[in-house]
Amino acid sequence: MNIHSDCRPTIVREKELFIRLKAKTNDKYHRILEAAIKVFAEQGFFQSTISQIAKEAQVADGTIYLYFKNKEDILVQFFSYKTKQVFERFRQGVDSQGSAIEKLRSLIRRHLEEFQQDRNMAVVYQSETHQTSRRAEPQIRAMSKMYMDIVSQIVEQGQQEGSIRKELYLGLVRRFIIGAVDEVINTWLHAEKDYDLTSMADPLVDLFVRGIGVDDRD
Amino acid sequence: MNIHSDCRPTIVREKELFIRLKAKTNDKYHRILEAAIKVFAEQGFFQSTISQIAKEAQVADGTIYLYFKNKEDILVQFFSYKTKQVFERFRQGVDSQGSAIEKLRSLIRRHLEEFQQDRNMAVVYQSETHQTSRRAEPQIRAMSKMYMDIVSQIVEQGQQEGSIRKELYLGLVRRFIIGAVDEVINTWLHAEKDYDLTSMADPLVDLFVRGIGVDDRD
Amino acid sequence: MNIHSDCRPTIVREKELFIRLKAKTNDKYHRILEAAIKVFAEQGFFQSTISQIAKEAQVADGTIYLYFKNKEDILVQFFSYKTKQVFERFRQGVDSQGSAIEKLRSLIRRHLEEFQQDRNMAVVYQSETHQTSRRAEPQIRAMSKMYMDIVSQIVEQGQQEGSIRKELYLGLVRRFIIGAVDEVINTWLHAEKDYDLTSMADPLVDLFVRGIGVDDRD
Amino acid sequence: MNIHSDCRPTIVREKELFIRLKAKTNDKYHRILEAAIKVFAEQGFFQSTISQIAKEAQVADGTIYLYFKNKEDILVQFFSYKTKQVFERFRQGVDSQGSAIEKLRSLIRRHLEEFQQDRNMAVVYQSETHQTSRRAEPQIRAMSKMYMDIVSQIVEQGQQEGSIRKELYLGLVRRFIIGAVDEVINTWLHAEKDYDLTSMADPLVDLFVRGIGVDDRD
DNA sequence: AATGAATGAGCGTTCATTCAT
């Protein structure tokens, strides 16, 4: 039996959810999730074993199956719970800003900050979003959409404010921005020596806004 | 005997590689490589089995081990051979152009063209370059460097020509460009319906050069 | 504490059994037993889980271990309690009849009636008595003996009355009868459509008594 | 991959079948089958492990899966191959006899002989045919039908010859006979000391034909 | 007495790799 299999009666799940939110059981669910993400980050999903995760979470192998339907479900939970939280914070940051450019700057900075703070999440996120048969496809699509929506809003606001060009193809702009940020993160993840990721935020925004070309503002 | 069990100097192995590239054995080597990439693209590396690859290549399971040291080696060969070829063509395209901006346009267009033409390669490339413990790390680094060098050259030329801003942080510009292109490809790979990837080239270059901000050139 | 972990004299345990049979606890003991038989009948012993039984009996998994030593013990209890009851009723039926043939007819009819009425019991009985390593061997042997004794008595009475042949090998006659009845039940259990099992009683008795051969009575 | 999974291309299966019938591979298929039946007979299906079977057959665990789809498939193969053979021999015995009674005698004797000769088969047969969710249902039904057909033929012939009563319900007669034989075998299997099973044949036939009742022929 | 979360031994199955032919 398992907290997350949708086939169980709602009452049971709600009760368990309730418990999880208050008591120490809660503890275990998150311990396993964090442990799994750590192990996935280090070894990759397929090379990680349930035993390793259990050991890292300091629970028995079988305990994992009380909280997750199977190995894949851990990943799905990660995307529907952990990263959702993070993306929520992106939105908060954006909403706290006034102009479109400031909003963009906030988004990029938060993105880099959050991923720098939680390297394991960053690794798993990078890896899972670049697979073809993605194990958490619906969750990833939802997140992707959330991010895209934020960018869309920023761009549209900027266009109304007159700070962003009007003739842009919105879909491409979104990929342009998220792609560059992702690559900056990816490079950081694979770098031989550590460096401050957030320091890339302002130069990146500058590139997004002005491009690499010479213009009269220089 | 397995052609990979030897520890002979690289030169000797290169000679064998040369032979392999010409003779009929060659045939099988490439059939396996292509088959593997196809299967990897469809199922992912870990979910692909040697049996599936052998079946797709129409050889016996054991035959694969005459040409490749192990499953992982197929991926390594893919990166050191297949994608190297592709990246070589990027350089040729770039060299055929005059101005920095035209060179950049050529690079982006070729990149999208090649990946559109060989979807399997695109999938495997995307997936493998975004793992932490990358199975073909040295090869990927080499390729990445090759690409980065091309971009560096373009940017430097542009700066001399006066078409690209001088105060840019080159390392970031490279990630900015490759990241956006990668994301455009990744989105295309996961799109529900097919569309022409190369049509993104010009709008992308425009974004790279001018950014999203309003300037006086409009 | 588990009521089965003690090694107290049988008398003490019997007293507890007596209590159990009267008090409300009793309720749970039988609920579990009936639930288990139902689940065993549907899935087979090994494919049944304690969880399924607990759910069916509407108790917690752990509660089962307050009434039964382990999974196997449920089966043992089933044979020593449930089927013992049934076989007792066979005897009563037999005793209420006069002639050997009437006694036989009563036995067969009751047997078919009881098994028809409690299909789950029938299934488990059939299945468990035909295993090699029988989980309730002593209980099954006891029951088998009980049944055999009834048949023996009937046959012996019939031989004295002159209605049953004298030269018969009693051991074989018993198997002959119980085997045929069992098979009639087994066929009924596996039949695609339901039919009345008790209607087989009289024709069966006729076969037992007269055989299939032609004789002068026809 | 597996010789018995029907999903593989027919050509492959036929080729393998051909090999199996001629070469030493053949050897392994039967070694595993016999080993499995032995282990199943000793421990029961669910308590038998693939490892035990492999050890008994002197092959590696994985080898079993080259010949059988899974554990259950071994049982299915047993019923569709092994017991089919046996039942075929029943028919041959029957066909070699003239009168209905002689045919019946042959059937019973062969049945007891074959099961006495291959105790493991007898055990597994008894056990599997008395489960509700029978793992080899179609195969068991087919065999059962085969047996039933033989009995039907005998009875019908006897009725024409005038040696078997005409007013009998054929379906019941078949169960009456097979049930008694099964029970005789089952008792033998569970007996504490071994005895000759075939010696039961003639007395059994006598019971079938004349029943237990007194008649004028005595 | 009753609960059900936690445990961890155990098993079926897969599959990369080897090697006799």
Next chain:
DNA sequence: GATGAATGAACGCTCATTCAT
């Protein structure tokens, strides 16, 4: 070189049983 049968280590997952509450 080419084959594919054979191997056996490895892993995901289940479930009977325990025990703190």
